[in-house]
Amino acid sequence: xxxxxxxxxxxxxxxxxxxxxxxxxxxxxQKVALVAKNGAGKSTLLKLLMGEVDVTDGNIxxxxxITIWYLSQECMFEQHKTVQEVLFDFDVVxxxxxxxxxxxxxxxxxxxxxxxxxxxTLSGGEAKRVMLAKVxxxxxxxxxxxxxxxHLDLDMIEWLERYLKKQHTTLFMVTHDRYFLERxxxxxxxxxRGKIHQYSGNYSxxxxxxxxxxxxxxxxxxxxxxxxxxxxxWIRKAPQGRQTKANFREKRFYDIEDRYDSRKEIRLQxxxxxxxxxxxxxxxxxxxNLKNLKKSFxxxxxxxxxxxxxxxxxxxxxxxxxxxxxxxxxxxxxxxEAVDSGxxxxxxxxxxxYYDQKDISFPDxxxxxxxxxxxxxxxxxxxxxxxxxxxxxTLSGGExxxLYLLTILQKNPNFLIxxxxxxxxxxxxxxxxxEFLLEYKGCLIIVSHDRFFMDRIVxxxxxxxxxxxxxxxxxxxxxxxxxEEARIQKERDEKNKSTKIQQELTPPATKKLSYMEKRExxxxxxxxxxxxxxxEEINQMFNDTNLPFDDIKKLSTELGDVIRQLEIxxxxxxxxxxxx
Numbered sequence: 001x002x003x004x005x006x007x008x009x010x011x012x013x014x015x016x017x018x019x020x021x022x023x024x025x026x027x028x029x030q031k032v033a034l035v036a037k038n039g040a041g042k043s044t045l046l047k048l049l050m051g052e053v054d055v056t057d058g059n060i061x062x063x064x065x066i067t068i069w070y071l072s073q074e075c076m077f078e079q080h081k082t083v084q085e086v087l088f089d090f091d092v093v094x095x096x097x098x099x100x101x102x103x104x105x106x107x108x109x110x111x112x113x114x115x116x117x118x119x120x121t122l123s124g125g126e127a128k129r130v131m132l133a134k135v136x137x138x139x140x141x142x143x144x145x146x147x148x149x150x151h152l153d154l155d156m157i158e159w160l161e162r163y164l165k166k167q168h169t170t171l172f173m174v175t176h177d178r179y180f181l182e183r184x185x186x187x188x189x190x191x192x193r194g195k196i197h198q199y200s201g202n203y204s205x206x207x208x209x210x211x212x213x214x215x216x217x218x219x220x221x222x223x224x225x226x227x228x229x230x231x232x233x234w235i236r237k238a239p240q241g242r243q244t245k246a247n248f249r250e251k252r253f254y255d256i257e258d259r260y261d262s263r264k265e266i267r268l269q270x271x272x273x274x275x276x277x278x279x280x281x282x283x284x285x286x287x288x289n290l291k292n293l294k295k296s297f298x299x300x301x302x303x304x305x306x307x308x309x310x311x312x313x314x315x316x317x318x319x320x321x322x323x324x325x326x327x328x329x330x331x332x333x334x335x336x337e338a339v340d341s342g343x344x345x346x347x348x349x350x351x352x353x354y355y356d357q358k359d360i361s362f363p364d365x366x367x368x369x370x371x372x373x374x375x376x377x378x379x380x381x382x383x384x385x386x387x388x389x390x391x392x393x394t395l396s397g398g399e400x401x402x403l404y405l406l407t408i409l410q411k412n413p414n415f416l417i418x419x420x421x422x423x424x425x426x427x428x429x430x431x432x433x434x435e436f437l438l439e440y441k442g443c444l445i446i447v448s449h450d451r452f453f454m455d456r457i458v459x460x461x462x463x464x465x466x467x468x469x470x471x472x473x474x475x476x477x478x479x480x481x482x483x484e485e486a487r488i489q490k491e492r493d494e495k496n497k498s499t500k501i502q503q504e505l506t507p508p509a510t511k512k513l514s515y516m517e518k519r520e521x522x523x524x525x526x527x528x529x530x531x532x533x534x535x536e537e538i539n540q541m542f543n544d545t546n547l548p549f550d551d552i553k554k555l556s557t558e559l560g561d562v563i564r565q566l567e568i569x570x571x572x573x574x575x576x577x578x579x580x
Contacts, residue, residue: 008059011056100571315458
């Protein structure tokens with residue numbers, strides 16, 4: 001069932017189209033990720049689909065009987081309203097089940113402390129979480145999401161990943177979270193030089209097929225080169241008497257030459273992608289010593305007797321929930337935040353390079369070549385010569401972050417501290433950055449919610465658990481997560497065992513659930529079983545190619561209701577089971 005049909009879609013701001021005669025279809029239950037280089041037009045394409053910008057040419061056909069909800073990069077809420085007013089300003093919040101869904105989102109995205117705050121007082125990350133809660137709680141048939149994982153902590157990202165994976169919601173989203181691409185997406189669409197390349201599979205399938213496509217482009221380029229040589233030879237010896245044919249062949253020659261030169265420039269750029277060369281600055285014997293650090297803000301403890309001595313080429317990742325003190329810890333190392341007690345000693349040879357989460361802006365009159373004066377360095381970080389005289393203010397958000405990162409790297413630091421370096425970076429830039437950091441000989445501290453990035457780059461983790469507790473875990477994030485899940489499962493098993501023993505020793509009258517709640521729990525099990533059966537029946541009906549459109553419409557509506565009822569009843573059942 002088609003939800004959205006794009007035909008011959010074109011959007012131009014200059015003579016070169018940003019979106020160039022694009023065709024694609026989004027069908028029911030597809031989960032599509034749109035990937036592209038920064039500045040290639042991803043957000044523009046989303047805005048075209050949502051009708052926020054006008055098309056230059058082509059057509060976008062949206063199914064009239066479905067609702068599409070959109071998570072954009074910009075906050076669209078009225079600034080004077082409170083978070084609670086914004087979230088509960090739903091037409092659909094007329095029945096208690098929708099309020100239950102909204103409460104789940106508030107809990108999972110940790111919005112409870114923000115409910116009475118006005119939108120204008122929120123940080124960019126807090127506003128993004130409020131927007132995400134609102135679009136998810138609406139339970140629309142289709143979601144369009146622009147970077148949904150930005151500004152979420154790891155627990156939120158993993159919850160969102162599980163939620164979107166199990167939901168029967170059609171997705172079209174921009175994301176560069178590679179575990180998201182691997183585990184959630186059914187299809188990946190790549191926007192490359194204005195064209196869409198479609199890959200029916202997850203991230204690993206995309207990488208395989210993209211490599212094949214680029215190899216085919218090399219072969220095609222070789223064929224163009226051979227054809228160009230033949231045409232050039234014919235032009236040089238063309239008889240004067242056959243002027244009409246000669247003119248046609250001459251025009252053909254120049255067309256082939258243009259195509260060849262264009263592809264040659266592209267291949268040249270791609271061949272340089274993994275060559276970010278920054279002069280190394282050597283570290284001395286003493287690097288960074290942290291001894292018995294303590295830091296609190298009132299009753300909130302950030303660090304309690306934390307010690308660590310950095311070694312050569314050490315790559316440290318920092319993880320923890322939002323607000324536990326990760327950025328404060330970095331500022332203490334850099335001397336921007338005072339410690340309550342303890343000692344921070346940096347060696348004389350240490351030169352810090354700090355990339356932070358601040359909003360990035362460059363002077364209006366500065367070009368890229370003014371900000372980073374080495375043209376080769378710009379080119380190696382994916383700013384080709386044709387772009388280097390562009391004004392920095394015209395760059396996309398991701399391109400500005402890439403340029404800002406380059407301003408840090410060109411100072412040749414031997415101790416890099418990167419606070420959320422992957423936000424808004426495209427896949428190609430991530431690959432370049434990762435290859436550089438894997439070869440980087442200095443010390444490295446990274447705060448990031450990009451699980452794939454952390455798994456590749458860091459040797460061990462500082463895990464900020466809150467209340468001043470920081471644990472040093474020597475392995476990757478995935479291994480840490482597996483160890484945590486095993487620990488939690490062990491604690492749960494021990495608790496269940498203890499509870500079972502206690503229940504055996506406790507008279508039935510002292511159980512927490514009332515008689516009516518026990519009856520409710522029994523009935524919930526039966527209801528869930530019936531709803532699961534009906535959901536399967538409806539899905540089977542959709543396999544009938546002769547099913548009338550009116551029946552499809554009714555069944556789609558019923559299926560949505562069944563899925564929502566299942567989620568609500570499963571949530572309630574879980575609540576009761578937890579109290580048994």
